[in-house]
Every structure is written in structure tokens, then in C-alpha cells.
Amino acid sequence: MDPAFPKNLPQDSALLIVDLQNDFLPGGALAVADGNHAAFACRRYLDMFAAQAKPIYLSRDWHPPLHYSFVKQGGAWPAHCVVDTQGACFASVLNIPQNAVIISKGTSENKDAYSAFNGTDLDARLKTTKIHHLFVCGLATDYCVRATALDARHLGYEVTVLRDAIAAVNVNVDDGERALQEMRQAGCIIDGFDFERI
Ligand code: VGL
Ligand code: ZN
Numbered sequence: 001m002d003p004a005f006p007k008n009l010p011q012d013s014a015l016l017i018v019d020l021q022n023d024f025l026p027g028g029a030l031a032v033a034d035g036n037h038a039a040f041a042c043r044r045y046l047d048m049f050a051a052q053a054k055p056i057y058l059s060r061d062w063h064p065p066l067h068y069s070f071v072k073q074g075g076a077w078p079a080h081c082v083v084d085t086q087g088a089c090f091a092s093v094l095n096i097p098q099n100a101v102i103i104s105k106g107t108s109e110n111k112d113a114y115s116a117f118n119g120t121d122l123d124a125r126l127k128t129t130k131i132h133h134l135f136v137c138g139l140a141t142d143y144c145v146r147a148t149a150l151d152a153r154h155l156g157y158e159v160t161v162l163r164d165a166i167a168a169v170n171v172n173v174d175d176g177e178r179a180l181q182e183m184r185q186a187g188c189i190i191d192g193f194d195f196e197r198i
Contacts, residue, residue: 005193009048014055014131016152017042018116018138018145020094021060023080023087025139030080032140034167039091041165042137044195050097055129058096059116059138059148062088062104069112081106101125114147123155133158136188137165142175146183153186164192 020042022028025035032038049056061081069075081088090096103120105113113119126134134157136149145166152159161183168176184190 005191009052009054009135010133012131013133013135014057014126014129015045015049015135015137016057016059016116016148017046017094018059018136018148019061019081019140020058020091020138021081021087022089022091023061025091028080029078029087030169032167032169035139038137038139038165038167039093041162041192041195042091043093043095044193045135045137045162045165046094046096048193049135050095055131056097056100057103057116057122057125058090058094058100059103059105059120059122059144060088060090061106061144063106064109066109067106067112068110069106083107114144115151116144116148117151117155118147126157131157133160135160135162137162139167141166141168142171142179143169146179149183149188150186153183153188159183159188161188161190162192163190164194 023030024032063081065082069077070079103116103122105120116122134152149159149161170176
């Protein structure tokens with residue numbers, strides 16, 4: 001465990017799990033190789049935040065069947081996270097509490113949203129509930145986690161990226177590392193409990 005990692009989470013903090021959905025896990029349409037590892041760590045953070053009665057947010061990629069980011073529509077990705085499909089469901093390892101807030105994104109056919117803030121009411125919700133510090137984990141480091149963490153910084157939040165609970169697509173081998181650098185440069189704290197090591 002990193003001794004600096006807060007055992008008692010800051011008063012004004014929330015957990016934001018980004019796109020931990022079946023299609024991004026091994027066996028899914030757009031699988032992230034190390035996704036299961038991240039998923040188990042996300043589960044432990046979720047349990048930890050729930051035990052301290054901290055707010056929990058989960059974003060999800062929630063695309064219509066003919067979304068323009070899909071190869072068949074001329075986009076870059078195989079069809080993934082189509083509304084109301086098994087692939088769009090949250091990873092089954094998560095014990096999602098009743099009061100968790102779900103943020104759907106990428107919901108129009110001709111718009112994409114890597115960031116959980118893009119086209120959603122996440123910022124408004126966080127401001128109303130006076131959340132200033134976001135602990136971010138989920139998938140994928142080099143796309144939606146990156147975009148979400150950078151937007152959060154631009155919007156003025158303190159951001160901790162939970163390094164043991166993320167995983168990268170790595171279209172280029174070092175995309176994940178580069179995304180971490182960018183997030184660090186934007187003032188994100190890259191930290192974690194490193195559950196595997198305790
Ligand atoms: C994502 C590619 C396409 C992600 C979403 O959640 O990181 N990546 N759509
Ligand atoms: Zn998508």
C-alpha cells in the first residue's frame with residue numbers, strides 16, 4: 001500500500017468508475033487485455049467508498065445500434081456497448097449500490113463522448129452535491145479514463161487516478177503510459193491502494 005493513500009477519504013470526494021462494461025472486458029467486442037485485473041480493483045474501491053458512505057458514480061458508453069463510431073458506419077471501433085445489450089452491462093463483479101448514479105454517454109448516433117462529462121449532467125450533479133475530489137478508475141486508460149480525468153481537471157476538480165484499477169487499449173504500445181503522463185501533467189494525482197501488494 002502506498003502510505004500516502006488516504007485511508008479516510010476526503011469529505012468532499014466521490015468515486016467515478018468509467019465504462020466498466022462487458023464489451024471492454026476479455027470476451028467483449030472491444031476488450032482491454034488487462035481489463036479483468038482493473039475490474040477486480042474497481043470492485044474493491046467501490047466497496048471501500050460504499051463502506052465510507054461516499055457517493056459513487058458509474059459512467060457507461062451507451063450507444064445506439066448504428067452509432068457512427070462503429071466500423072460499419074465508417075468509424076474506428078467494432079460495434080460496442082449498444083443500448084440494452086449484454087455487452088453494455090456493467091461488469092458483474094461490481095456490487096452496485098442502489099444509490100449509485102449512472103451517467104450514460106455517447107447516446108446520439110452522430111456524437112461520441114469519451115469523457116463522462118461530455119454531453120452529460122455529471123458536472124452539474126457533482127457541483128450540486130459539493131464534490132470537489134474525484135477518484136477515477138475503470139476503462140480504458142488511454143481513452144475514456146484519460147478524457148474524463150482531463151475534463152475533470154479543466155472543470156476544477158481535484159483528481160486522483162487509481163493506478164491499479166485502470167487498463168489501457170494500447171493501440172500503440174505506450175498509449176497507456178502516455179495518457180498517464182498527460183494526466184499527471186494536468187495535475188492529476190496518480191495513486192492507489194495497490195491491493196495486489198497487500
Ligand atoms: C471507449 C473506445 C470507444 C472507452 C469507448 O470507454 O475507453 N473506447 N468507446
Ligand atoms: Zn464507445
